[in-house]
Amino acid sequence: MYKEKLKKIIARAYKDEEFKKQLLGDAMSVFNEYGMGVSEGKTIRVVEEGDSVTEDDPNVKTIVLPKKESGELSDAELEGVAGGQYRLNDIIVCRR
16 A cells, blocks of 8 residues: 555656645655655655765655656556665665
8 A cells, every 4th residue: 555655646746846846845744645654753755866865864764756757657667666676776766
């Protein structure tokens, strides 16, 4: 269920620029809106591919939104992002 909701969020971000801005600016409220609350003390942040990311806080989960080159992401690409297997130059940029 988590993966399906995350796929919906990512797909909507590609279609709706205002939603994407909200997701990038306040991911926690978006995740709560979709019924995807996180454990107390944990935080989710969403950044765009190419943004500088440091993983220095174990309580912060970072999800990297891949740049959309043309068209929409395929189901396989969405599944990769949602499932934590999206790779960029052999580096996992989205973890679950």
